[in-house]
Each structure stands twice: as C-alpha cells, then as structure tokens.
Amino acid sequence: MRHFLLWFVLVAIGMEVHAQTPLIESAETVPAASQWLQPGDRLQVRLKGQPGSKVTFLGNQPMTELDAALTKGQRGIYQGTYVVQPGDTLHNRLIIFQLLTPDSLQATAQSKAQIRFLNPNELQLAVTKGALPYLNYGLGEDRLGGAKIGYLDSLVQLHITGRVGNLYRVQLAENQTAWVPQEVVRLLPPGGFVPTSLTGSWSVYGDSLYDYVQVPLEARLPYRSQLLTEPTRLVVDVFGATSNTNWITQRDGLQELGDVHYEQPQPNVFRLVLNLKHIQSWGYSIGYRNNTLVIKVKRPPQKLQLRGLTVAVDAGHGGTNVGATGASGAREKDLTLSIAQKLRHELEQAGARVIMTREADVTVENVDRVLLLRKANPDLLVSVHVNSAGGGASQGTSTYYRYVAFQPLSVALYDEMRKTGLQGAGNVGSFNFGLNGPTDYPNALVETAFISNPEDEKRLIDPAFQQQMAEHMVAGLKNFLRNTRAKGLRGWLQHEPAEQ
Ligand SMILES: [Zn+2]
Incomplete structure (x- = not known):
C-alpha cells in the first residue's frame, strides 16, 4: 500500500513560497474536476511552469515536459499520468505538485480538484x-x-x-x-454487494388497455431499452440479471405483443426481445412494481384518425425562458405559444382532444413538461419551437425525433411543413431534446423556421402564416395516421384481419 496521505502531510509542512516569479503558473488535474478513481483508472495532471525542470506529482510520480511541437511552441507544459494500483488509498485529497529547477529552486502547488481512490473491496x-x-x-x-x-x-x-x-x-x-x-x-453506506439477480418466470398478458411483460427480480436493477424497427421490436437489457427463466407463459388478451423471448448476451446482461405486431409502435414504459420489472406496451389507438385522439401540443419556452429572439424583437416564447394555440384550435376542430403543456406566458421546465405528459398519457406529442443560428443565413423548417420508431411522425410533419413554402432544413434523428426523450408515445419536435433569418422571421411573426403552419401540422398528423393505417401489421401477420 502506498502512503499518499503521509506524504501529503510532509510536503504541506515543508512547502516553500516563491512570490516574485512563480516557478509554477498553474497545476491541475485533467479534467479539472473532483474525481473518484478505482484501480486501473488514470489520474491525469498538467502543470505549467519553469521549462527544463524536474516535475513530480503524487509523491514521486514523474511528469514529462511536452515537446514544443505538441504545444504550439509553448515551453514548460508538463503532463503526467498515474494508473491507480490495487491498494492505493487517497481520501478526497488535493494533488500536490513539486517542481525543481536545474539551479535547485523549488516550488510546490496543489490542485483545486479533490481526488479519491476508491477501495474496490468496499463497494x-x-x-x-x-x-x-x-x-x-x-x-x-x-x-x-x-x-x-x-x-x-x-x-x-x-x-x-x-x-x-x-x-x-x-x-x-x-x-x-x-x-x-x-x-x-x-x-448508500458501505457494505453492500454488486446488485445482481436471477430472473424468474415471466408473466405476459394484456388487460383492457395495455400489454404487459413482468419479470420478477430480487432487486431493482438498471436497464436500457431500445425500440427498433424492421421488424418492430422492443429490446430491453437488464444489467446484473442472469436467466433463471424456465418458461414464459403468454396469456390471452395480448394485442400488441407478438413472440417474446430472451437472450443472455453477457453473463450479467439479460436481454428481453419483445416483438410487436404493428409496424408503427405507439410507445411503451418501463418501471418496477416492488422488485418486479414491468414493461407496459401501448397498443395503437382504436381508430387511426384525429377524431377521438389525444394529442399533446408543447409550446416551447415561456415565462423567464424567452428562447431565441429575432432582429425585429420577436421572441420565440411568444411565437411558439401563438402557433401552438392555432394548432390546438385546428386539432379540436378535427375532433382531437388536446393537452397543452402551457397555455400562457409561464415558465415550465422541460422535466415538468415530461412529467405532466406522463400523467396525461397522450397518443402523440408535437413540440413547437423556433430555430435560431448565428449569421442569419440558415433558414427553413426542420423536424426532430429521438427514437427511430418515431421517425415517421417527424417525417410526416416535415413533408407538410415544407408545403408552406419554407425551405427544408432537414429531418434530424437521435436528437437529445427533453421532449423527444419519452418513450411513452410517438413524439416530434418541429423547429418551425429560423427567427435568426430575416425572411423566415417575417413569416413567423405573420399570424396568417402561423395559421398556415398550424394547418400543415394537422395535415402532417393526418398523413402519419393514414400511413400508419396503410402499413398495418408486420408482414408475417398480414393474414390477420386488417383494422379500420
Ligand atoms: Zn426553442
């Protein structure tokens, strides 16, 4: 075991100060943030100081002065790496650096960041x-x-x-x-074990609203899910789980789940593969009931038409969150609300039930919007924003999705938005935007047009053009529903009676 703590105390006592010309200008860990490291991890440090010196950190770990070719000619840049070894201990300490010049001047410095070496024997x-x-x-x-x-x-x-x-x-x-x-x-306090579990036998069933898969576990383990297409399927990895699933009973009442099975791609990764019957998925959610993993799979709406559908409309920003502003002084938060209200009106005219994430100029955090929507349980979500980019050259409309299974909704909206005469700025996937995050319902973000572009801005602030955009979004939703109806069931199920 290396006694870094003892060394720290000795250096701290013997510390010298050189006030006039600092031999060390700066010294920090890379990244310059407090870190917990375990054996095998690298502690990286960088120091700027007197060129040609002998520089060490963490006791006697050497640092290397970088060749000028690596530093754009700057001299006196030192870097060091220490790979944490089993048995190393360090309890949220600053890292001490020591520099010794060729003419025996000495200086020490310490990092701002605190470092802790974790003991892998105490999880x-x-x-x-x-x-x-x-x-x-x-x-x-x-x-x-x-x-x-x-x-x-x-x-x-x-x-x-x-x-x-x-x-x-x-x-x-x-x-x-x-x-x-x-x-x-x-x-949690120390003394726990790595969370693991054997899986029990699944229960697969449907009630009047959803299809479910339940997998009994001995602990609430982390998971990751992916909704994939061609064929449409939901893949859920449960980390720390190992199969002891000896059968899977698929009960009556299932409407959306097709064949379900599992794989064990790694010793502690249990993968559920849930085939879905329809080509277009309408979402799912995952959670725990006690220690039982519950996957709730949504079915398509009974009728693929706007009448009777619950559509969520999200007006971006609001209140203290102004969003982007245009040269004319137009503010994103006002434009999104105005467009969203027109969209709401058009949807209601078509017979849809509309849920708004905000109806006035109020601040609502995206996290709260997601939670509100989770409760409201809409069939679809359209989030309305206004785009902005430096320079003013970028223009046009664009739509965004996070999960490939929800791409068709954003494409249908994009195709219709372009019919307003706006240029096409693209359909963007894997978008890490909060309201594209939920898996519970198909969702799309519409960046209507660029407020930073004079031509687009003129259109954005025009109530008649806002109305036109709202109408085209409704047309996009109708197209999405029509396309979904046409796609229907997965190929191998096409012989089943088509729904209306
Ligand atoms: Zn925005």
Whole structure:
C-alpha cells in the first residue's frame, strides 16, 4: 500500500513560497474536476511552469515536459499520468505538485480538484431518486445536456465505480459503464454487494388497455431499452440479471405483443426481445412494481384518425425562458405559444382532444413538461419551437425525433411543413431534446423556421402564416395516421384481419 496521505502531510509542512516569479503558473488535474478513481483508472495532471525542470506529482510520480511541437511552441507544459494500483488509498485529497529547477529552486502547488481512490473491496452503491432519474453515455455536456441512455425508475440500485465532477460512473456490466448525475441518486453506506439477480418466470398478458411483460427480480436493477424497427421490436437489457427463466407463459388478451423471448448476451446482461405486431409502435414504459420489472406496451389507438385522439401540443419556452429572439424583437416564447394555440384550435376542430403543456406566458421546465405528459398519457406529442443560428443565413423548417420508431411522425410533419413554402432544413434523428426523450408515445419536435433569418422571421411573426403552419401540422398528423393505417401489421401477420 502506498502512503499518499503521509506524504501529503510532509510536503504541506515543508512547502516553500516563491512570490516574485512563480516557478509554477498553474497545476491541475485533467479534467479539472473532483474525481473518484478505482484501480486501473488514470489520474491525469498538467502543470505549467519553469521549462527544463524536474516535475513530480503524487509523491514521486514523474511528469514529462511536452515537446514544443505538441504545444504550439509553448515551453514548460508538463503532463503526467498515474494508473491507480490495487491498494492505493487517497481520501478526497488535493494533488500536490513539486517542481525543481536545474539551479535547485523549488516550488510546490496543489490542485483545486479533490481526488479519491476508491477501495474496490468496499463497494460504493447508490439508488436512484426523484421523479425522472436517467443515465448518460459519457461525460459530454452541451445545451441539451449529455447524451442520454434513458430514464430509470426510482430506487434502482447502481454500482458506482467513479466520479468526475457531479457525475458518477455506473458499472452496468463487465464492459459497460454509464454516468449518472449526482442529484438523481442517493449514495448508500458501505457494505453492500454488486446488485445482481436471477430472473424468474415471466408473466405476459394484456388487460383492457395495455400489454404487459413482468419479470420478477430480487432487486431493482438498471436497464436500457431500445425500440427498433424492421421488424418492430422492443429490446430491453437488464444489467446484473442472469436467466433463471424456465418458461414464459403468454396469456390471452395480448394485442400488441407478438413472440417474446430472451437472450443472455453477457453473463450479467439479460436481454428481453419483445416483438410487436404493428409496424408503427405507439410507445411503451418501463418501471418496477416492488422488485418486479414491468414493461407496459401501448397498443395503437382504436381508430387511426384525429377524431377521438389525444394529442399533446408543447409550446416551447415561456415565462423567464424567452428562447431565441429575432432582429425585429420577436421572441420565440411568444411565437411558439401563438402557433401552438392555432394548432390546438385546428386539432379540436378535427375532433382531437388536446393537452397543452402551457397555455400562457409561464415558465415550465422541460422535466415538468415530461412529467405532466406522463400523467396525461397522450397518443402523440408535437413540440413547437423556433430555430435560431448565428449569421442569419440558415433558414427553413426542420423536424426532430429521438427514437427511430418515431421517425415517421417527424417525417410526416416535415413533408407538410415544407408545403408552406419554407425551405427544408432537414429531418434530424437521435436528437437529445427533453421532449423527444419519452418513450411513452410517438413524439416530434418541429423547429418551425429560423427567427435568426430575416425572411423566415417575417413569416413567423405573420399570424396568417402561423395559421398556415398550424394547418400543415394537422395535415402532417393526418398523413402519419393514414400511413400508419396503410402499413398495418408486420408482414408475417398480414393474414390477420386488417383494422379500420
Ligand atoms: Zn426553442
């Protein structure tokens, strides 16, 4: 075992200060964020200081001065890597750097970030909390947040093997990790085991509203789902689960679930493969009832027509969230509300029931919109926004979807929106936007036009053009329903009686 703590104390006592010309200009971990690392992980550091020196960190770990070719000619940039070894201990400490110049001047510096080396023999577990916990693929961040794997239920047990800043690393399986934001988990006291479970025998059935698959587990394990097409199927991986499923009873009353089976692609990854009967999926949700995984599969609406359908309309932004603004002073939040209200009117005229995520100039967070919609359980969602880009050259309409199974809705809307005379700016997939996140119902985002483009802006602020866009969105929804009807059931089921 290396005694990093003891070393830390000795260096701290012997620290010297060189005020006039700092021998060390800066020194930090890379990334410059507090981290938890486990054996095998790399602690990376960078220091800028007096060129030609001997620089060390974490006791006597050497740092290398980078060749000027790697630093655009800058000298005195040092980098170091330390691979955490079994037995290493470090308890949320700053990293100490030491520099020794050729003429024996010395300086020390410390990182701002705190580092902890995890002891793999004392697991760090956590459970999800809050209304909408989720997993991310990596550490990326932008205005849409990190790329999401998907939502989880609450009280799902996670094995935490690292941390960078406010994200914890979750070990899902041997070679699969994810990241979870600190605010959606609660850390558990030490002493737990890696969450695992054998799977029980499934129950597959339908009630008057949905089809269900229930898989008994011994713990709430994390999962990841993918709604795939050609053929239409839902694939759910449960991490930490191993099959002890000896039969699957498929009861009467199923309407949307076709053949269901499982695979065990890795020792601790249990994969459910649920074939769906219709080419167009209408969504699904996953959660736990006690420790039983419950997958609820939606059926197509009884009639594929707007009359009687529940359509959710989301007016983007609102209240303190203004969104983009145009050269004329037009604000996205006002335009989206105005278009959404016209869309609502047209949908109601067609006999649809409409749910609005906001009906006035009020602030509603996207998370709250998603939760509101989850409760309202619409058949479809259209989110209305106004696009913006620097420079003013970009123009036209575009639509967005997250999951390939919901692409047809966004394409139908796109094709109709272009008929308003707006240029086509594309149909965009895998879009990591909050309201494209739900799997519960087909959803699409319409970025109506660019407020940053003078020509588009003129149209956006024109009430007659807003009306035209609303009418074309309704036409797009009708086309989607018509196409869905035409596609019908999957090929191998085509002999079944067609529905109206
Ligand atoms: Zn927007």
